[in-house]
Amino acid sequence: MTSYREFTVIIERDEDGYYVATVAELPGCHTQARTLEELMERVREAIQLYLETVGMPEIEVRKVRVRV
Template sequence: MKIKVYLEPSEEGGYTVIVPSLPGCISEGNTKEEALKNIREAIELYLESVEDDILALPQIEEVELAI
C-alpha cells in the first residue's frame, strides 16, 4: 500500500510528518528516517483502529423497497 505523507522540518528541530488522507495521523522524529519510521507505526495503528471500528458496527441487512 502506498500512502502520501508530507515531511516538514520543525521550527524546534527534527521533522513532522502528516498523512493528509488519514485525518489526525501525525508523527515526529529527530531525523527524516526516524520521522518516517514513526509515521509508519502511526499509520498501522490508525488503520487497526479503523478496522476495529468497522468490525464493531452492527450487521446491516439489505432490503429492497418498492415505491
C-alpha cells in the same frame, strides 16, 4: 493476496528542528522525530495504528517509501 495502498506523507521541519510528518489521506495521523530515518519508522507505526483503530488491521504496513 497482498493488498497495497499508497499514502501521501507531507514532511516539514518545525521551529525546534524536528521533522513532522502528516498522512494526507488519514485525518489526524501524524508523527515527529529528530531524524528522517526515525521519522520513516514512526510514520509506518502511525499508519499501522491508525488502520487498526479504524478497523482495518488486515492491512500491514511493511515499508515507507519517499518520493521527491
